[in-house]
Amino acid sequence: MPHDQSKASALIQTPVEAPMPRRKFLTYAGLSAGAMLFAASCKKESSQDPSLTSDIRSLGGGKDGGKAVVSLGSGDIGILNYAYALEQLEAAFYIRALQTPYAGISDKEMEYLSDVRDHEIAHREWFKNVLGDNRIGGVIVNFSSINFDSRESVLGTAKALEDVGVSAYNGAGELLQSATYLLFAGKIVSVEARHAAALRDMLNYGSFADNTAVDMNGLDLVRTPAEVLAIASGFISTKIISKDLPTS
Amino acid sequence: MNFSNIIEEIEKVDPEVYEKLNGRRSAMKNFLNFSGKVTAAALPVAIGSMFNKAYAGSPTSTITDVLNFALTLEYIEWEFYKQVVASGIIPSAAAIGALTTIRDHEAEHVALLTSVITSLGATPVYFTAASFDYTAKGLFPTVFTDYGVLLAVAQTFEDTGVRAYKGQAGNLISSNEILRAALQIHSVEARHAAHVREMRRRYGALVPPGVLLQPWITLNQSGIATPAVDASYAGEELTNQAGVNVVGINGFAITAEDASEAFDEPLTKEQVVSIVTPFFA
Numbered sequence: 198m199p200h201d202q203s204k205a206s207a208l209i210q211t212p213v214e215a216p217m218p219r220r221k222f223l224t225y226a227g228l229s230a231g232a233m234l235f236a237a238s239c240k241k242e243s244s245q246d247p248s249l250t251s252d253i254r255s256l257g258g259g260k261d262g263g264k265a266v267v268s269l270g271s272g273d274i275g276i277l278n279y280a281y282a283l284e285q286l287e288a289a290f291y292i293r294a295l296q297t298p299y300a301g302i303s304d305k306e307m308e309y310l311s312d313v314r315d316h317e318i319a320h321r322e323w324f325k326n327v328l329g330d331n332r333i334g335g336v337i338v339n340f341s342s343i344n345f346d347s348r349e350s351v352l353g354t355a356k357a358l359e360d361v362g363v364s365a366y367n368g369a370g371e372l373l374q375s376a377t378y379l380l381f382a383g384k385i386v387s388v389e390a391r392h393a394a395a396l397r398d399m400l401n402y403g404s405f406a407d408n409t410a411v412d413m414n415g416l417d418l419v420r421t422p423a424e425v426l427a428i429a430s431g432f433i434s435t436k437i438i439s440k441d442l443p444t445s
Numbered sequence: 446m447n448f449s450n451i452i453e454e455i456e457k458v459d460p461e462v463y464e465k466l467n468g469r470r471s472a473m474k475n476f477l478n479f480s481g482k483v484t485a486a487a488l489p490v491a492i493g494s495m496f497n498k499a500y501a502g503s504p505t506s507t508i509t510d511v512l513n514f515a516l517t518l519e520y521i522e523w524e525f526y527k528q529v530v531a532s533g534i535i536p537s538a539a540a541i542g543a544l545t546t547i548r549d550h551e552a553e554h555v556a557l558l559t560s561v562i563t564s565l566g567a568t569p570v571y572f573t574a575a576s577f578d579y580t581a582k583g584l585f586p587t588v589f590t591d592y593g594v595l596l597a598v599a600q601t602f603e604d605t606g607v608r609a610y611k612g613q614a615g616n617l618i619s620s621n622e623i624l625r626a627a628l629q630i631h632s633v634e635a636r637h638a639a640h641v642r643e644m645r646r647r648y649g650a651l652v653p654p655g656v657l658l659q660p661w662i663t664l665n666q667s668g669i670a671t672p673a674v675d676a677s678y679a680g681e682e683l684t685n686q687a688g689v690n691v692v693g694i695n696g697f698a699i700t701a702e703d704a705s706e707a708f709d710e711p712l713t714k715e716q717v718v719s720i721v722t723p724f725f726a
Contacts, residue, residue, distance in 0.1 A: 312659065315699060316707040322694040323707075327687055367628045376615035379624075381687060383611040383631065384708040388661060390635035391709075395660040398643055403539050405640040406546060406633055415553030416629035417636070445621060 261325075264334035264435055271441040276372050278333045279422050279442065280382070281324035283365055286432055287358055288317040289338045294355070299348045306352075306399060313355070313392050320385055336435040352400050358432075359393035360410060362386075364418035365425040372422075372443045390417065508620055509567035511613045514714055515627065516558040518609055520572040521724055522602050523551035525579055529599065532589045540644060544599075547637050554630055561623065581723035584673050593650025597669045600645055603638035604662065605677045605712065605720055607631060612711035635709070642668065661706040676720050680710045 269278040291314030298307065325332055344350040366386035373379045394405035411417055420428075422442050430437075526548030535541045562569040579588045579598065587594050610631035617624040639660035645651075646658040651670045658668040664682040667674045684692050684704035691704035699707075712720075 308657075309659070312661065312703070312706065315703040316661070318697055319691050319694060319699050319704055319707040322697055322699075323686055323689055323691055326689045326694065363632050367625065367632060370614065370628045371621035371624050373618075376618050377687070379614050379618060380611070380711065381708075383614045383628070384686070384710065386628065386632055387607050387611065387635035387709040388707055390632035391639040391660045394636040394639035395643065398640060403543050403546075403640075405543070405643075406550065406636040410636065411550060411633050413553065414557050415550040415633060416557075416626060417632040419625060419629055 260332070261335045263337035265337070266436045266438065267333040267336065268438040269333060269442055270331065272443060273373055273375050273378050274328065274331045275439075275442045276369050276422075277324060277328055277378065278331070279369065279426075279439065280366070280385075281321065281328060281332060282336050282433070282437060283362055283425070283429065284317055284321040284324055285336050286338055286429060287362060288314065288321045290340065290343075290354065290358060290432070291317055293338075293340060294345055294351050297345060299346055299351050301348065306348075309395055309399065310355070313359075313395075316388055316392070336433050336437070338432055339434045340432060342431065349400075352396060356393065356396040356400055359389055359396055360418055361420070361425055361428055362389040363393050363410075364420040365422070367417060367419040368421050368425070372445070374443075505565055506567075507616055508623055509562055509565050511616045511627075512558050512562045512565075512623070513567070513570050514613065514717075515610065515630070516555065516562065516570050517572070518606055518717070518721065519551055519554040519558060520570070521577060521721055522606065523548065523555050524572065524574045524577050525599070525602060526551055528574070528579065528589055529595060532595065534590060534592050534595065536592060536648075543640055543644065547599075547603075547641075550633055550637070554633075557626070557630075561626070576726055577724055578726040579724060581673075584723060591650075593645075593648065596641060596645045596648060597651050597671075597674070600638065600641045600669065601667070601674045601677050603634055603641050605717060606634040607638055607709060608677070608712040609714075609717040610634060611709065612713055612717070614711075659706075662709065663702050664705045676716070677712075680712075681705060683708065683710055 267278075267282070269275045269282070291310060295307075295310055295314055298310075302310075343354050363386060366382050366389060370379055370382055370386075373382065393410070397404040397407070397410070406417075422439050426437055426439055526544060529535070529544050530541065530548055535544060559569040580586050581588075585594050585598055588598050589595060610627060614624065614627060614631070617627050642658055642660050645668065652658050652668055653670045656666055656668050657663075662678065662681045665675070665678045665680065667678045682701075682705050684690065684701050686708055691707065692699055692701050694704075
């Protein structure tokens with residue numbers, strides 16, 4: 198679905214982002230009511246601003262505030278938390294990317310990126326509700342390596358995140374005991390693959406399933422949680438403990 | 446396909462295949478060397494008996510039934526794209542490149558599934574171009590002469606394929622290696638689907654008025670101006686997942702369209718068979 202930008206403010210949650218330039222933070226804070234929620238993401242740099250302290254305290258300290266350490270847990274719950282952590286990362290990335298879109302973004306790119314953002318938010322919130330009290334807290338994202346003013350940086354990162362997401366779900370299926378959860382993972386992974394293909398085509402039309410994504414047997418990427426979390430750690434400050442995840 | 450290739454193929458799916466089969470990789474290597482002297486006809490039996498042992502306890506017939514079902518769908522796609530690429534109506538080099546990529550993936554899926562089914566001691570299904578009627582008994586008479594129809598049929602095959610694999614994942618849960626490979630095929634089909642949908646958006650033909658075709662599926666909209674393909678999209682409009690209403694979830698501005706797009710839905714084997722039956726000659 199195409200979206201107008203006015204929707205963005207209603208979608209902003211706590212994409213707990215640590216290193217945000219203060220000037221940009223203040224710009225966001227002035228934008229909309231939703232931006233106050235986003236204040237929680239700017240805890241470190243805004244904590245000296247007395248006008249914001251109470252909001253930060255109330256939003257940052259709950260179950261879903263950014264955590265320095267989270268433990269995914271074991272069994273199917275652990276795998277669902279693993280997916281929840283990745284969906285938090287993806288959603289936070291697109292929310293951030295669309296708050297100040299790169300210069301020259303086309304209408305179609307805005308349409309696609311907005312949709313992908315909304316899908317990732319839907320995934321994130323769905324995992325949150327399904328996991329209930331078993332859910333991990335909010336992960337703190339670190340996007341300092343991304344130049345959000347650059348189309349290449351944003352779309353390149355988006356493509357990488359989607360490809361990693363596909364590989365993560367493909368590797369996680371066999372770790373689930375429940376056929377029901379396996380089905381839900383299947384419902385999500387094909388959407389991630391659609392995203393990956395769309396982003397690849399935005400960067401380089403025709404690269405939707407090239408040999409960097411699909412091997413000589415026609416098989417897509419697959420990664421273990423350890424492999425995925427090692428990659429994700431480039432964008433996540435929170436220490437994610439995965440030692441209790443199932444291995445087969 | 447010779448014996449060594451089959452084991453190599455399986456090893457890609459199941460890195461522990463040697464260990465499972467004979468306890469020691471080196472022992473299997475020895476067996477492979479020996480087997481090179483055995484006649485080809487005897488090999489599937491030998492491999493099959495090894496796999497029956499390796500996967501003892503798994504419902505092998507369930508797994509091979511699923512794999513033969515998947516192989517059937519892959520044949521439908523492979524033979525389709527062979528004729529697509531040879532049709533002479535593809536309007537651009539980019540489109541020929543994409544459709545060739547997809548064709549080759551389907552060929553690889555056919556080869557992989559065939560080898561795995563054989564290795565499990567079952568008989569893989571086999572089809573040729575003559576097995577299929579891509580006009581679907583006259584429903585799409587211009588499938589290889591009208592590019593818009595060609596892309597519409599391609600999109601339907603891909604979106605249906607994604608749903609078919611998704612519907613079978615649970616039947617493969619007893620075999621990590623085979624489930625993994627099936628999921629890896631599943632997401633490749635989704636990449637294909639996304640690209641064909643993008644091709645159709647750019648080409649424009651047969652997209653119903655008022656529909657914005659995107660790489661993902663909105664509600665139960667096919668984005669194709671004929672009810673003939675509706676069965677492939679029925680049920681995709683689901684917005685409640687595991688008892689959780691995704692529309693407006695936790696106060697976020699998630700519409701029914703967003704919610705339906707965010708989750709792809711499975712089809713049962715019976716639904717898929719009903720959809721593809723007209724495409725058999």
